Amino acid sequence: MKRTLLYALPLVISFNTAAQVCTTQLVKAHWKPLLNASLNYSEELDKGPEAVTQKVYQAWLASADKAALEVASVIQADSIVSYSRTYSRKAAPFELNDETRPKVELSSDMDFNYYLKFSQGTEAPVLLTPAFNIETSKRIATVLGCTFDESTQQIQAQYLGTWATAWSAYTLGAKEAEAAELSKYLLAYSKEWDKFYYEARYQYPWEKMFTSYIYRDQLSSTTFAAPPNKQLFLLRPWAVLEYVDGAADGSQFKAALSLEWFGINLWQGCFGSNVACGASLISTYSDRAGLDDFGHGLMLHVSNKYSFGATFRDGETGIFVTADLLKAITDKKSEVKSWEKRVDEVFAKIKAP
């Protein structure tokens, strides 16, 4: 221990000539050389371990060793030197992958006590509890070259925390790269979900709920889920325009209430194409003279927008068609009228002999 103090002595003397108030800025300036050495090493590690030059790596090691000597003398803990030395050697370019490189951190417990943590990968960390007292503060003031006063007592954790941060800054490149890489995929998945909600066939809340329940395992897993490739429909009311040839004259072509009992839609495409398609079991209701008011049949969906199908009642076949109005007028209610008008025009042409 006393050996480390001797090593640190020239450093102490060199800083003791100035006299200024101990500030945060002074602490940061003090550890700037170590931080710069760390960042230089980080920059080269970013390009791959083979890109790291001995000069840069050795400069970081030298800075880390020198800093550890000083910290050991300040907090009167010889072990800092050996731990710093051991862990910094494990940080050699080819020693470990980016994630598992060693770090030093200043952390704190729930009783407001600080401790230093040397860790590597997910191995159990080494914890050291520094003694924070007036003597420590005086030594910090000495190495920083500032005047010891009452405020200096509140700079101990900052001194150690900034040292630890500077020591570990060589991992910054890997940290940023990890986040940047993931960001691209998060954005891509978000866009897919946006399409699911706003480009696929409209789903009522209970249909979304039903779809969620069916895909609950993926959604509740610890991996992000892409949107399901199938939309499910359940008890879905809507209105269709239905033509029943066998109905009495004047009530062959009528608007009808439809209810999809259950349906499915491959909203991203089906049969190897990118054209969405799906089908639903359906019943329709309309008041028609001479025929049962209820028809039952099948509805087909195309391109997430258009639906058509056939129903059967009293031996008569009805055909119906509807663009998905829900989808078409999601944003503008006023478009309902113009859409109805367009549909009327189309059906008027169909009915014309």
Added chain:
Amino acid sequence: MSDKPLVLVVHGMGRHSAESVKRSVIEACNYSLASYPSWRTKTAKKKIEDYVEIVGIGYDHIFEKERASIASNADALKSLLATLGSFPAEIINTLSKTDEDNFLTTHLLDVIFYAATHHEIVRLYIAKEITKHLQAAGTRKVHIVGHSLSTIVLNDTLGKLFGGGILDTDGTRYRLTGLLNQIQSLWMFANASEAMFKLNPTKTTINPLESLAKPSMNRSTATCKYYNVMHALDPMRLDGFEPRIGDNWIPNETYLRAYKYIQTEHLIETPNPHDLFGYIIDPAVRYRFLWEIMPADAISISKQERDQVENEVVDLVDQLRELSESFSSISSASNFSDWIQNLSQFGKTLEAMSGKTL
């Protein structure tokens, strides 16, 4: 570039913006700082913003879009069905009112949307925001604050971000590791993640006991420290997340060093025990919160002074006894519907008491 610690505040339920939730935390911090005489004496003009950067993250725009969409579609359907005569359109009428503002649509509907329909898109949005800030943080310490619904969102989002992440079709996994991107502390106020996991019938959320939104000493999880704060009168308390030592949630040493459950009991500036501002200024929280998010050594208040300030707190609990009893009478929920009704009862009680819409 700023080197202040970064605090990301994710908003809960209701019509809050990222900006309003940020203001709430800033005001709570400055209120707390000003409560200590020694702070006022030494650093009279210093505000929390001088030490910490607080960023609000909101996801209400996702729910607003859905509310508007439901109402718009229901109106369209009503218009079409009008031609069919007397259709029993109660449900459609209800849906068409989804974009009107009341406690149901602005608060409870958020819970239902997240539970049942918009879970993953909210998580991905929050994940993008958190990842963006972590990427830009450099050497700055990052803290995350969740409140109410956002505790559920954070439990799920951090669980996925630091858990399985995104699995590419070629088998490559992209995720955040605690080793490189662990946040410094996670604050969960009115933690509802357990209630949602147990009661949500669509089962779309992550078991909080299994989520990596938990503390670790060896950087194997999302956060270094985890604060779990619950008010004694908050309706969320009934099915709250409250792991105990020995539950195998985290190692015992981590539980003792890096996890803290805090039960608050005061009502100081607001009668609402669910209020984020109220949570932060509670004497059991205020110093710990400041001490955690502010730079090392930026604040140091003696235990004696903290105790003195706590003793001088003017508590509204006694003045609001009727309200307290009303909150206390809310019972534990056995299903999702009961839970939503409990929250509704809570909202109505508060509205009646404060005489304004929440």
